[in-house]
Amino acid sequence: MRAEFRVAAPIRRTSLSACRSLLRTLFRNPSFVIIYSAIISDGFGWRYHLGLDPPSTEIPVPRDFEVDTGFLLVFAASDGQSHAYGLDKLNSLAVVVDSEEAKNTTKIKQLLCWLSSIGIKYIILYDMQGVLKQTIGIDLESLTNTSMTPCSVIDAKTASSLFHFGKMAIEIISLSDGKEGVAKAASFLYSEHMKDDSEICHRSEPDFTESDVANALKATGSAGDEPDLLLVYGPARCHLGFPAWRLRYTEIVHMGRLRSMNFAAILYVCQVIR
Amino acid sequence: MEKHDRKPESNIFASVWRFLRRCLFLVLSLGPMPNHIAFIMDGNRRYAKRRNAEEGSGHGVGFTTLTSICQYCYEMGVKYVTVYAFSIDNFKRKPEEVQSLMDLMKEKIDELLEEESIVQKYGFRINFWGSLDLLSEPVRLVAEKAMTHTANNTGPVLSVCMAYTSTNEIMRAIKKSCARKSSRPQGYVNCDGESVCADINSYVTVADVEENLDTADCPDPDIVIRTSGETRLSNFLLWQTSLSHLQNPSPLWPEFSLRNLIWAILEYQKIYPYLEARRRLTKKEN
Numbered sequence: 001m002r003a004e005f006r007v008a009a010p011i012r013r014t015s016l017s018a019c020r021s022l023l024r025t026l027f028r029n030p031s032f033v034i035i036y037s038a039i040i041s042d043g044f045g046w047r048y049h050l051g052l053d054p055p056s057t058e059i060p061v062p063r064d065f066e067v068d069t070g071f072l073l074v075f076a077a078s079d080g081q082s083h084a085y086g087l088d089k090l091n092s093l094a095v096v097v098d099s100e101e102a103k104n105t106t107k108i109k110q111l112l113c114w115l116s117s118i119g120i121k122y123i124i125l126y127d128m129q130g131v132l133k134q135t136i137g138i139d140l141e142s143l144t145n146t147s148m149t150p151c152s153v154i155d156a157k158t159a160s161s162l163f164h165f166g167k168m169a170i171e172i173i174s175l176s177d178g179k180e181g182v183a184k185a186a187s188f189l190y191s192e193h194m195k196d197d198s199e200i201c202h203r204s205e206p207d208f209t210e211s212d213v214a215n216a217l218k219a220t221g222s223a224g225d226e227p228d229l230l231l232v233y234g235p236a237r238c239h240l241g242f243p244a245w246r247l248r249y250t251e252i253v254h255m256g257r258l259r260s261m262n263f264a265a266i267l268y269v270c271q272v273i274r
Numbered sequence: 275m276e277k278h279d280r281k282p283e284s285n286i287f288a289s290v291w292r293f294l295r296r297c298l299f300l301v302l303s304l305g306p307m308p309n310h311i312a313f314i315m316d317g318n319r320r321y322a323k324r325r326n327a328e329e330g331s332g333h334g335v336g337f338t339t340l341t342s343i344c345q346y347c348y349e350m351g352v353k354y355v356t357v358y359a360f361s362i363d364n365f366k367r368k369p370e371e372v373q374s375l376m377d378l379m380k381e382k383i384d385e386l387l388e389e390e391s392i393v394q395k396y397g398f399r400i401n402f403w404g405s406l407d408l409l410s411e412p413v414r415l416v417a418e419k420a421m422t423h424t425a426n427n428t429g430p431v432l433s434v435c436m437a438y439t440s441t442n443e444i445m446r447a448i449k450k451s452c453a454r455k456s457s458r459p460q461g462y463v464n465c466d467g468e469s470v471c472a473d474i475n476s477y478v479t480v481a482d483v484e485e486n487l488d489t490a491d492c493p494d495p496d497i498v499i500r501t502s503g504e505t506r507l508s509n510f511l512l513w514q515t516s517l518s519h520l521q522n523p524s525p526l527w528p529e530f531s532l533r534n535l536i537w538a539i540l541e542y543q544k545i546y547p548y549l550e551a552r553r554r555l556t557k558k559e560n
Binding site: 128129175178179180182183185186187189190191193194205206207208209210212213234235236237238239240241244245247248249250251252253254273 | 517
């Protein structure tokens, strides 16, 4: 079901509060979350009027604006819902999507809605070809004003594609963050090793440990949370090159094709695996 | 590996069963066959517990299953079989259990080198992957002996991961890559005669790491099977399994039979077109 709201500009607070009440009602009832996929007004304007920031005076908004509502549900949804579903211990969850299926951005956004509604604090989205970075990533970037520029060693503290929505974080990665990330970390370790050795002619064999590699991955911006659960959407149960260092003890569950995803299956898997 | 003489009736049954298997595998081979299957042999302890048997007995039955599965894979034309025998994390178990596993591994590796074993019968080449220096000396020596003895075999390849984790393997590959780079400095010499290194991000490439992994001589697995229904990879071949079909059948490892293996291959054949398309796309982009 899709609900489309068209509001005349400037937006009056009364009409906004009516829409807000409707959204909250829809949101509180999980069955509505399943079927809910709405398109409403400009995300930035709504953010103000849902009370997340101090409400300002009437904000003039152009007529016939449309933006996905999924991220607004992220804001309102993530408080306390994980407790309601008994999923407190499920801290982070990854979703691997086949790149062809990842082009269906509506489904991806709906999936994000559902995951936020059950209170997942950290979501990692992955596809091989980087389709999600180009679609969802761009949308999230504009909503949160976060830069998606790849991080270098120097400004490594800046996450490359990590977006924060209130208490929830969404990270979008692709194949280039996997093996190439490890190669970058290896190059970093090598450069550090070369600095330590004083004579070029007598290079000792490096004495790296797994912790050194993990630290190098952090330094080069290729590290991140290890998800507790990885949902695979596609024709086959494959992790499609998800970063090796983050997949060590992750439970991997094949959910079938993205087009036939359903909320009950996700909730069931999350509750079984927790 | 029976040492006593077989009765003629059991020889007939064995021959009939071998003939039926050959017919079955012939039909199976009408579809795409995997070249490399990897197994996470999970469930040995649970098997012994369920049967109220002695704690280490499940591993003994598990070894018999391993030899049967290797034989079936050979008969089907699967060239590479990899098994996850002992993880570095398993050293955290009780010392008595770890010691009994070491003793069992030594005993079974010695058995594999005997005349009547499948290794000699089918010409298996054996690899041991992992940080072998973490193993007790008798096990390490017998493993090295097995690798040396079978190095020239041209049959199927059995790779046994012992004292192994994927992150440890990647770390060792990075060490080897850096050591090799150190011996041939990269970059150029500037006007002052100082050695200036090239772009930091290209010192070590993905190819450098891959050629120094334990699995460098082996193609990536087509199927990874973890028995007992567990869904984790537990730090096994994480680098090599990007496009591997991950399967987690319910039977415990000692219960894993030919029927389960055939089902695994049928499942693989169903999604083979998809995996092959992804492999071609990845090769094209590289």
